[in-house]
Amino acid sequence: MSQTDHALTTALAQAAATAGRAPSVHNTQPWRWRVLPDALELRVVRDRQLTATDPEGRLLVLSCGAALHHARVTLAAEGWQAVVERIPDPDEVERTPNPDDADLLARLTSLTRVGTDPEAMHLVQCMRIRHTDRRPVGDEPITDSALTEITEAAAVEGVRLQQLDRDQVLQLATAASQADSVESEDPRLRAELAYWTSRADNVGLPAAVLPESPPQTTVPGRDFGRAGTLPVGPGHDQAAAYALLYGDEDEPSTWLRAGEALSAGWLTATRLGVSVVPLSGVIEVPGTRAELRGVLAGMGHPYLVLRLGRADPTHAGPPHTPRLPVEQVVDTTAARET
Numbered sequence: 001m002s003q004t005d006h007a008l009t010t011a012l013a014q015a016a017a018t019a020g021r022a023p024s025v026h027n028t029q030p031w032r033w034r035v036l037p038d039a040l041e042l043r044v045v046r047d048r049q050l051t052a053t054d055p056e057g058r059l060l061v062l063s064c065g066a067a068l069h070h071a072r073v074t075l076a077a078e079g080w081q082a083v084v085e086r087i088p089d090p091d092e093v094e095r096t097p098n099p100d101d102a103d104l105l106a107r108l109t110s111l112t113r114v115g116t117d118p119e120a121m122h123l124v125q126c127m128r129i130r131h132t133d134r135r136p137v138g139d140e141p142i143t144d145s146a147l148t149e150i151t152e153a154a155a156v157e158g159v160r161l162q163q164l165d166r167d168q169v170l171q172l173a174t175a176a177s178q179a180d181s182v183e184s185e186d187p188r189l190r191a192e193l194a195y196w197t198s199r200a201d202n203v204g205l206p207a208a209v210l211p212e213s214p215p216q217t218t219v220p221g222r223d224f225g226r227a228g229t230l231p232v233g234p235g236h237d238q239a240a241a242y243a244l245l246y247g248d249e250d251e252p253s254t255w256l257r258a259g260e261a262l263s264a265g266w267l268t269a270t271r272l273g274v275s276v277v278p279l280s281g282v283i284e285v286p287g288t289r290a291e292l293r294g295v296l297a298g299m300g301h302p303y304l305v306l307r308l309g310r311a312d313p314t315h316a317g318p319p320h321t322p323r324l325p326v327e328q329v330v331d332t333t334a335a336r337e338t
């Protein structure tokens, strides 16, 4: 193996490992990477799909999209430019090397050396500190310019982010309560949540990241069905902004792009000191998802709600949610065999 080949496979393996820091629904980390001598493949792990909560796989694929964006940015930070083949797009299936490989979501190919990208390097640092902080946000609202930057980062990925006005936030609050009662009355959904909040094997949500009591919020956050140990304090997140990530189609190819946009927007938010909490309950329940479509006045399909705000600077936030060891998510066998 030449020095350049070695540098490329090292960069691909590093990108796949770093992508493990991406956010995922219930911290399911439903991805697996295969490092080839000159390409990187992303596959979905259907064993970790929330089959009751997310039967269509919307949040599953969205989570994988976030990991894909993390990998792309890590490669750019190391000075590699890749062509991205996204597989679920029906128009792209013809180009898939193996159309029967149903779990293959994306390939990063045709890697060329370009200069290191300082902006990408900064975002890689943000990957290390980004996390979900479910406490109420601080009293100072986020600035319009911060919101514009976050929206533009999502738009680069082909997905729109719209801030909700006051009336729309109230509609969202009603929809979120409805979604919560639908989900809490469904024993299959309750069992799934209980499963992912009681794991001790580096997936799922530990008690340390879940609020010890329901925070005071305009839009209720997810009821995880159990109290955590994260102190929430007396604050009310009146200063929070709410935004909808949405797009023209509601299919796997756009869910993947939505995940890339989530990662792009969230990393930009982290760079700007803005806290992000995804709220997916309203997307999971078909009735409230349809209501959110109404909020968008038919302009598109909602993928995810985001709560945005300034994290409380006076208290330490929650610890980082654990991640699976790299060996369990990154397969380097094919690269080592050459």
Ligand SMILES: Cc1cc2nc3c(=O)[nH]c(=O)nc-3n(C[C@H](O)[C@H](O)[C@H](O)COP(=O)(O)O)c2cc1C
Pocket: 021, 022, 023, 024, 025, 026, 027, 059, 062, 063, 066, 130, 131, 132, 133, 134, 204, 205, 221, 222, 277, 278, 279, 280, 281, 304, 320, 321
């Ligand atoms: C598609 C998606 C949906 C999510 N939905 C919620 C949610 O409804 N409520 C919540 O508190 N966190 C939600 N999260 C945040 C995840 O629980 C979080 O990313 C994961 O536990 C990993 O933790 P970290 O973001 O701190 O690294 C969601 C994340 C993703 C990617």
